[in-house]
Amino acid sequence: MxxxxxxxxxxxxxxxxxxxxxxxxxxxxxxxxxxxxxxxxxxxxxxxxxxxxxxxxxxxxxxxxxxxxxxxxxxxxxxxxxxxxxxxxxxxxxxxxxxxxxxxxxxxxxxxxxxxxxxxxxLYVTWPTSYEALVGRAQLKAGEWLLVTAAAGGVGIAAVQIGKALGAKVIAACSPSKLDIPAKYGGADHVVDYTKPNWQQEVLKLTGGRGVDVVYDPVGKIKETIKCIVWGGRALVVGFAGGEIEKLPLNLVLLKNISVIGIFWGSYLQHYPERTVSVWEELIALLSSGRVKxxxxxxxxxxxxxxxxxxxxxxxxxxxxxxxxxxxxxxxxxx
Ligand SMILES: NC(=O)c1ccc[n+]([C@@H]2O[C@H](COP(=O)([O-])OP(=O)(O)OC[C@H]3O[C@@H](n4cnc5c(N)ncnc54)[C@H](OP(=O)(O)O)[C@@H]3O)[C@@H](O)[C@H]2O)c1
Known part of the structure; x- marks a missing residue:
């Protein structure tokens, strides 16, 4: 062959x-x-x-x-x-x-x-990762603000779509050549260029100065996003596409009362197999409904x-x- x-x-x-x-x-x-x-x-x-x-x-x-x-x-x-x-x-x-x-x-x-x-x-890796991150780990609610970094990438665009399907207001962040992708293919409400200095100011402005409730980060930008997360927000550590394992000063976590939440979907079959069954059932129903693609x-x-x-x-x-x-x-x- x-x-x-x-x-x-x-x-x-x-x-x-x-x-x-x-x-x-x-x-x-x-x-x-x-x-x-x-x-x-x-x-x-x-x-x-x-x-x-x-x-x-x-x-x-x-x-x-x-x-x-x-x-x-x-x-x-x-x-x-x-x-x-x-x-x-x-x-x-x-x-x-x-x-x-x-x-x-x-x-x-x-x-x-x-x-x-x-x-x-x-589908096999990206979609359950984003689904479990937002649903099981961060427990994203309808009406909340969600910020997705690398929002035009594989897990990112899935997170944008799942966030919208859950009723969240989604801000997508990506590099300038891909700015049209998260809205066109994901339905993102707003898109920002995260290569610009102080890009977090734009996120704060979009949320009326408040900040986002949940951050979904596959890049290694949690530290950057803490500038635009709400007090008591949840930050999902999804990956390090930027090439370096991010290090985070914990005083920032303390001062903003933030929950930093890890997600490693690849470990679920070993540690939480029953959850993989329900995630796939829910996800296949969502995919079959046509609300996400x-x-x-x-x-x-x-x-x-x-x-x-x-x-x-x-x-x-x-x-x-x-x-x-x-x-x-x-x-x-x-x-
Ligand atoms: N936790 C889990 O269970 C899990 C599951 C699947 C994937 N992941 C991880 O999530 C990350 C993203 O996966 P993916 O499948 O979405 O990858 P992908 O489709 O290749 O997207 C990655 C995006 O990251 C951004 N990026 C920022 N800095 C980059 C750099 N220095 N080099 C390359 N890309 C860079 C790029 O978007 P811009 O050009 O817009 O910046 C790129 O489109 C990977 O680190 C992967 O290992 C984790």
Missing amino acids: KAFVVREYSHHSKIPVTADHPEPKPAGSDDVLVDVHSAGLNFFDILSTQGKYQMKPPFPFVLGSEFAGTIARDAPLPPGCPFQPGQRVFGSALGAYGERVVASVKNIHPLPDSLTFDEGAG PVVYTETYTLDTLVRGLDDLEKRKTWGKAIVRIREPKEKAKL
Whole structure:
């Protein structure tokens, strides 16, 4: 099969596409074979090819870890498998940048009819992270002010949409080239350029001098946002896309009576598996209702142009979720 195979650590730009990599075979007791239609690009893919990511699979390995596709029709299903051959699914497994991938049943979900394979390919990590952050951790309420940083990015644009669906007033912050994205694709009420000095003043002005109730931060800008959070506000630590693990002077937390709240969705299956079930139930209902919709970056890559896609991600050019189309869909999503 055609796949993006890493045989030794190097920058992705030096890796050619392999035309004849052996197909993976289900080996575990709950493994299924999936025909991959689309796969989501992630920054950690760029780190993985260079051996700079915490997970280091043995060589050779097929890159990619989020996908949408169909259950293969020509492979056995494990006993009690809840999926049917040909069923549309999305999920996570190492090897998503290949025509076929083996995934554990517990890491895949039925793809809602309303979503295309491209929209489903980048769902598995970003959407439950933003949903659980806002609903389970910060307990965002209708009418509250929410500030989202990197609001045009993968988790950010999902947080903007979920915030709006919860009835919050959403201020999106991002870099100047992406200022039109959070309102156009997320429904943000206001957008600010967080590369400007004193950008927090604009947020204070928008909230009548009061400040926001909740901050959702995947960049490492909690310290900056404390200048525009309300007394008693909640600040969600989601990630460090800026490249450095942020350090926070705790006197600022004390003086403003703030709750700093961590969210690591990847640890929920181990520590709080029952919550993953309810998050997915609620999220799939929300996605199926059409009130929220995954945002796919305008340029769709293929396995032959994947290197350019990873370059664009590395250079911070993409917004929403960048997708690689592995095969053209034969069946159209019901819209
Ligand atoms: N806690 C969790 O469970 C969890 C789950 C998923 C992801 N994450 C983390 O959340 C962060 C964002 O993930 P994502 O999928 O949304 O990524 P993404 O789609 O690549 O978006 C990241 C955004 O961060 C902004 N950014 C600011 N400084 C940057 C820099 N120096 N280099 C690159 N981007 C920079 C960029 O927006 P502007 O150009 O507008 O500044 C970029 O669009 C990552 O650190 C990821 O590891 C955490």
